[in-house]
Amino acid sequence: MTQLITMTQKELPRYEVIKRLIQKEIxxxxxxxxxxxxxxxxxxxxxxxxxxxxxxxxxxxxxRESNRKISEEKVNEIKKIIGENYRDFGPLFASxxxxxNHQIKIGKEKLRQLMIEWKFWRPKPRKKNKEYxxxxxxxxxxxxxxxxxxxxxEWLEDRxxxxxxxxxxxxxxxxxxxxRFVHDEGVIPVFTFWKNYLQREGKPLKIYLDRLSTYKxxxxxxxxxxxxxxxxxxxxxxxxxxxxxxxxxxxxxxxERLFGTLQDRLVKELRLAKISDIEKANRFLEKxxxxxxxxxxxxxxxxxxxxxRSLNRFEKAHLDKILSVQNTRIxxxxxxxxxxxxxxxxxxxxxxxxxxxxxxxxxxxxxxSTFISLRNKYLNYTVLPARPEKIKIKVAALTRTKxxxxxxxxxxxxxxxxxKPDRYQISSQVQKDH
Numbered sequence: 001m002t003q004l005i006t007m008t009q010k011e012l013p014r015y016e017v018i019k020r021l022i023q024k025e026i027x028x029x030x031x032x033x034x035x036x037x038x039x040x041x042x043x044x045x046x047x048x049x050x051x052x053x054x055x056x057x058x059x060x061x062x063x064r065e066s067n068r069k070i071s072e073e074k075v076n077e078i079k080k081i082i083g084e085n086y087r088d089f090g091p092l093f094a095s096x097x098x099x100x101n102h103q104i105k106i107g108k109e110k111l112r113q114l115m116i117e118w119k120f121w122r123p124k125p126r127k128k129n130k131e132y133x134x135x136x137x138x139x140x141x142x143x144x145x146x147x148x149x150x151x152x153x154e155w156l157e158d159r160x161x162x163x164x165x166x167x168x169x170x171x172x173x174x175x176x177x178x179x180r181f182v183h184d185e186g187v188i189p190v191f192t193f194w195k196n197y198l199q200r201e202g203k204p205l206k207i208y209l210d211r212l213s214t215y216k217x218x219x220x221x222x223x224x225x226x227x228x229x230x231x232x233x234x235x236x237x238x239x240x241x242x243x244x245x246x247x248x249x250x251x252x253x254x255x256e257r258l259f260g261t262l263q264d265r266l267v268k269e270l271r272l273a274k275i276s277d278i279e280k281a282n283r284f285l286e287k288x289x290x291x292x293x294x295x296x297x298x299x300x301x302x303x304x305x306x307x308x309r310s311l312n313r314f315e316k317a318h319l320d321k322i323l324s325v326q327n328t329r330i331x332x333x334x335x336x337x338x339x340x341x342x343x344x345x346x347x348x349x350x351x352x353x354x355x356x357x358x359x360x361x362x363x364x365x366x367x368x369s370t371f372i373s374l375r376n377k378y379l380n381y382t383v384l385p386a387r388p389e390k391i392k393i394k395v396a397a398l399t400r401t402k403x404x405x406x407x408x409x410x411x412x413x414x415x416x417x418x419x420k421p422d423r424y425q426i427s428s429q430v431q432k433d434h
Contacts, residue, residue, distance in 0.1 A: 015057045018042075018049045070106065078104060078111075079118055086268075091115055093265055097272075138172050142301050143308035145171040145206040145244075147255035150185035153263055159276035165262065166193045169255050171208070175298035176258070177201060179285045181278045187214055187231050191323040192366050198239070198319070202308035206242045208252050216245050231325050238322045239315060265293075321371075325364040330357055335398060336388055337362070337372065343387055344372065346398055347380035354379065354398040 014035055021031040021042070032042040048056030070078075081102055086094045091112035098104040098111075115121035139145045148168045155165060164185050168178040178197050182189035209215050215232050229237065236243050246252045269289060275281050311319065329337050333356050337344040346354060352375050360379065363371040372379045 011057045014045065015049070015054055018045050018057070021046055022050060070110070074104075075114065078106065078114070082115065082118070082120055087120055089268060090264060091121060093268070138174075138302065140172060140302040141305050141307045142170055142172050142175075143202070143204050143306050145208055146177060146204045147171055147208045147252045149210060149252065149255045149259070150182075150190075150212075151259040151263070152185075153259075153267075155181065155263075155267060156270060156276055156278075156281065157267065160278070163278060164189075165259075165266075166190065167255060167258060167262070168193075168197065168207075169258050171254060172301040173298045174254065175294050176290050179290055181281050181285070183278075185212065185214055187325055188364075188366060190214055190232060191235070191325075194235075195319065195323050195366060198311060202310050203239055203241055205307055205309075206244055207236065208244045208246060208255075210249070210252065211245050211247075215243070234326070235322050261297075320365055320367075321363060323366060324371075327362045327364075328359055329362055330359055331355070334388060335395075336384070337381075339370075343384040344370075344381045345384050345388065346372075347382065348395065348398060349401060350377075350379050350398045351400065352377040352379075356397075 017026075017031050017034050020026050021028065026034075028039050028042055028046075031046075032039045035042060035045075037045075045057065050056075078098065081098065081104070082089075082094060086097055089097065092108045094115070095106055095108045095111045098106060112121065112123075116123060146168045148166075150164045150166045152162060152164050154162045156163070164182050166178070166180045166182055166185065166189065167176065169175065170177050178193060180189075180193050180196070182193070211218060213230070215230060217228050217230055233243060249256050266289065270281060270284065273284055273288075275284055315322065327339070329339055331337060331346070331354060335346045335354070335356070337346070337360065339362050354374060358374060360372050360374045363373065365371065372381055
């Protein structure tokens with residue numbers, strides 16, 4: 001009875017070379033070169049062919065069940081767990097959760113095949129992007145450049161309203177250096193994010209971000225005017241941090257890809273942790289998610305070293321001032337200031353001389369407090385409940401102490417103004433002569 005032996009295209013020429021070796025048409029060195037194998041492996045193949053014939057070329061495990069084959073009971077158990085807990089998870093993430101929470105080890109590729117078979121996972125088609133984009137190399141040092149952005153998404157799904165996630169990732173390591181849930185990507189939330197970053201890590205050399213109006217003035221007339229700065233640009237200039245504005249999302253692709261990963265993994269992690277408010281979510285990010293994520297996905301930088309710079313003494317002392325929304329207003333004649341619909345009455349005693357029409361700086365701090373300064377001195381004030389009535393202010397200026405001086409009785413200020421008749425007549429005669 002003739003036995004049918006199936007051979008691959010790789011095995012068929014191997015048999016021909018080994019047969020010539022057995023017939024001594026070539027030696028072992030020539031045979032190993034033709035097979036691209038070592039002489040030891042060539043001798044082993046020769047011995048198998050002499051013993052088993054053409055079957056000696058075929059791998060002995062062909063047609064046999066794998067020693068690592070998963071039992072049918074285990075497959076059914078995995079299917080039940082996936083269906084109840086991780087139906088919308090990707091194969092890699094699902095395999096990690098099976099190991100962490102259920103002590104079941106299964107390879108991501110095997111699980112992917114099973115999830116496709118169970119219709120829990122649909123493989124994504126490959127996209128053919130015809131647009132050419134050159135690959136930018138990573139920065140060499142940690143702290144050399146941070147990519148920063150915000151993403152609005154239903155991070156807590158239907159357990160809470162949609163919110164914004166602010167994220168910074170180091171370009172050299174792919175390490176998450178900051179994550180924070182906020183209600184919007186406004187100036188105050190961004191300042192709060194970077195205050196925590198600066199106190200924890202120090203000052204990076206550069207920040208790569210997009211052209212949102214929070215970060216760059218987008219009006220056509222002043223789009224690239226270096227003298228017209230946003231509050232964020234002004235603060236980073238004071239801290240000597242260079243800002244780089246991206247012209248496309250692909251330019252800051254590292255942080256964009258991070259959000260793609262987080263919108264899959266982080267959403268599901270928050271669901272498993274049963275978190276339904278922003279405060280608990282931020283604590284979860286800091287204590288659990290960020291360390292775990294960085295341990296798995298961050299890489300070593302090309303060169304050792306940390307280019308983050310520590311805040312100097314002046315920056316530490318004035319960090320709240322630097323990271324504040326600053327505006328200029330003019331002191332009214334009654335020493336009041338109007339700002340955002342509120343009226344501020346300056347006190348009579350001030351640490352510096354305050355005159356009418358002086359330009360003062362108003363600082364809106366992260367904690368919600370308001371400071372008014374003039375010549376680097378903070379002024380004393382009270383908030384008026386309504387618009388002040390027009391009254392005549394007797395003082396000419398506000399000073400350090402309240403003035404108690406009164407002119408004496410014989411002071412020129414107290415004498416009436418009298419025109420002398422003879423002087424008036426002389427001046428009138430001169431005008432007539434001319």
